Amino acid sequence: MSGGPPKALQSTGPHSLRDMPHPLAGSSSEEAVGGDSTPSPDLLMARSFGDKDLILPNGGTPAGTSSPASSSSLLNRLQLDDDIDGETRDLFVTVDDPKKHVCTMETYITYRITTKSTRVEFDLPEYSVRRRYQDFDWLRSKLEDSQPTHLIPPLPEKFVVKGVVDRFSEEFVETRRKALDKFLKRITDHPVLSFNEHFNIFLTAKDLNAHKKQGMALLTRVGESVKHVTGGYKLRSRPLEFAAVGDYLDTFALKLGTVDRIAQRIIKEEIEYLVELREYGPVYSTWSALEGELSEPLEGVSACIGNCSTALEELTDDMTEDFLPVLREYILYADSMKGVLKKRDQVQAEYESKLEAAALRNEDRPKVPADVEKCQDRMECFNADLKADMDRWQNNKRQDFRQLLLGMADKNIQYYEKCLMAWESIIPLLQERQETK
């Protein structure tokens, strides 16, 4: 867990469109890369706020911070030191301590959620509750309903389809815990979502089920009105910036899918390689038992190969537990963002058609009717919220991916270093007898 108080993000709520710098401003038209004919928005080098303002990652526990000495956690600390923003965080949320519960009807895992806050919305300075995945799912859908203009972070997948994965295995539970922790931290970082009533209840209520049953309709004004927007409005055109975002998301999801597939393939090949290595090493041991003078050298080689096998196993485990889940999470994120974009389109469509209808009815009246104005407000709010969230997302994503890739490179370097050490240490053993002959 990274220590020290991470800073809050710079944008703190909806701004008017006119005040905010264009998130995609400053990014020149994308250059084609390596023979690629379609200019694609750069996946990892968002030019929005990132360059001048050091915006922190969402304070979560990205892959690699479990061991304090890992370079990605060092990276975290550097960013904390460099922060120039003066705001102090006043809400801390952590997910830990998974426990298995066995009941007559089912078996499930709960996680402890610890909250520390000085905010007035919280009665006590500290809370500790237990929640299960269902509860997180409930929270997310409540957030989606009540804050439809914002990007809600994704949850880890509900069902595990791939092969026979043990839902209660240590690795699976730990991977899930990390993802749930990240989910809550992203909400905590969000200037609007973190104040959401459902979020508050999730963090504090002793008995969440009671709240669920009440089916509270704590919807904001915007939320309510957006809920009443039915489909059927045709959008003329998306504003340029949102169209660009939409295209970007499509390309992003595509590329991410490719990276995910390749990563899985690599892990699979490495595991098959590992299987053979595990058989290879012991044969040298068998041989060593037959020999006299060669016995020690052969045994040494066997041990060496054994060490390399172990190092490889550690590498594949790390990749499976830390690398793949983050990729998948971002794919889910991209999907849910596309959903929000569509909703925004709906709001704009409604506004445009109502405006058109009003114009047809009242050609000479300059004043715009109230309900059309309401629509306009709604649309502008949505646009502003979405823009702010997109910026935040872009920055987080850049940090996350940088850390992810650095972590991957680190893990591979560690693997090779372990193997190198093993082989180098055996050379003197192999050479020794020859010199004394």
Next chain:
Amino acid sequence: MTENNFWLKKIEISVSEAEKRTGRNAMNMQETYTAYLIETRSVEHSDGQSVLTDSLWRRYSEFELLRNYLLAFYPHVVVPPLPEKRAEFVWHKLSADNMDPDFVERRRIGLENFLLRLASHPILCRDKIFYLFLTQEGNWKETVNETGFQLKADSRLKALNATFRVKNPDKRFTELKHYSDELQSVISHLLRVRARVADRLYGVYKVHGNYGRVFSCMCRESCTVYRMLFLTRYASSIDDILEDEEHYADQLKEYLFYAEALRAVCRKHELMQYDLEMAAQDLASKKQQCEELATGTVRTFSLKGMTTKLFGQETPEQREARIKVLEEQISEGEQQLKSKNLEGREFVKNAWADIERFKEQKNHDLKEALISYAVMQISMCKKGIQVWTNAKECFSKM
């Protein structure tokens, strides 16, 4: 044939080229085969300069002929093995085709190694047929056949029989036979698994090449693109790595085949020992027969005794005649037994001396092989570290 030293000066032997040829075989059918150029140079002691003295072409079957001749005439020597006739223990990228250039190249190296082993063997290097192999291209085959080595070679059946029936072989040979069986088994296993490991490693490296392509599309700056391409180069470096590893596999294979040569020496011992035992047994029974005839007592059941009882005794003259024949045979037999004993002991002494020489060679060679294998692995690890460190640099600039 065996005592001359034909090499007045130090020589260098190399199998420098391989060439595809077509010709007609024994059944007058057209065939394609590979011929190898053998060059022999003699080295001047003073300045180390070498002069080409002989150069001729030989094909694999002639090498085989040479080896079979040596096996027949030097049964107490652990005769160096030939490289494999057909490609075995291949992993998927290697071809199992005898005409494949890589296979031919590795075989060329193996044949050169075979000749070098012969030249450095204290006994074999003095053989005339070996000398002629390197110096007389035409008519060599006929010369070999004229030695009558095929007759000298022991039949496999005889050897098998001896193996089962021998009562008192030298314990060291029994242990050696056991060792060579186990050695053969363990090296075969090792080579099989190594081939599979190579296969899998190849797969891992190649898939990383796909990473390189994806990342190079994802990055903007041209220099990072260039550096991302390393992943593609990293993927192709595996070809060189695995080629080097094949050399290691070939070194192991040589000793796999050496196991068979060891067994051949053990078989010869068992054959000689069995022969000796049979001769001793025969002698003992003849002596007993003689005694029985002389004293008139029949200690054991014999056909003669039975027929005598049934058909009447023989005359004293007949008996005398038979005793005399037996005594002659016994005397001959004792001579033979003495010389067989001597032969046997000589064989054991010489064979064991060569076996000790072989053991030293084996320990030395295999240690060298393991060291070079470790060095290969170290170089591979270092390359991997470099590649990923470059990648890290790239990623940190994002």
